Amino acid sequence: MTDDVTIHSYGETTTTERAPWETDIYLQHVGRQQLYNEYIEIMVQYGFIAMFSIALPIAPFLAMINNLFEIRTDAIKLLFELRRPIGELAYTLGIWEKIFDALSKIAILTNILYLLITCDLISKLFYIYIENKISLNDYLNYTLSYLYINDLDDQDEIFEGKQLNITYCRYRDFRYDYSKTLFFFY
Structure with a gap:
């Protein structure tokens, strides 16, 4: 509980206590845009990790460290800077589920292309086909x-x-x- 001091015109002071939800009204409102920005941030990080971790194998570890800091900063933001969000029932992620699914399929194709370009598989198959040698x-x-x-x-x-x-x-x-x-x- 927080104390609120009121000074009356005739010189008396009274102390009233406010409940935490009464002081939360002065915090910033959590809108739908806030959750949208969090999903975008997760999606970009997932895309980079899924598509390019084959080129930089330490990337998932760096993403984990980033997520540890991100969880802490988001928790501090939710506790001290924003109003408490009102929970809504959701059975799925909605459109985000389709976006993550498409991103996963693109990542699979990207990794396959990366492997085909960087290894000798294509030239070996071409050699076997042209020279007729197993x-x-x-x-x-x-x-x-x-x-x-x-x-x-x-x-x-x-x-x-x-x-x-x-x-x-x-x-x-x-x-x-x-x-x-x-x-x-x-």
Whole structure:
């Protein structure tokens, strides 16, 4: 209970106590926009974690730490800055459930595309299809191209005057003697 002091015109003071709900009237009103902003915040964080945690594996841990701070700050905000919200019965999340479902499906596709782009699965399947070989024993040779040392203009500058017994260099690319292979265009 909080004390409220009233000074009368004739000099007497009286102390009256107010109930907490009477002092809550002076706090900021909780509207529907407040809950909307909280859902948006959760949705953005979920989207980043679901779509990009494969690129940054520590992201879920960082999100958990962020959520711990977020819970505390929201609790302080609800206790001291906002009026007590009136509870409403809801059986589902409404439209937010469909948004989270769509976001989950997009995240699955994003993770699949990320894996396909960053690993050699596509090039291995293409090698098996083009070369008609089930075994991947020659796959490394297939992915490396040749650069003949005699074709270089500035051999002395590159090798710093050293005479090396090297005839070619291998590098990762899909080329046949400086021309592009069919896989290069895929």
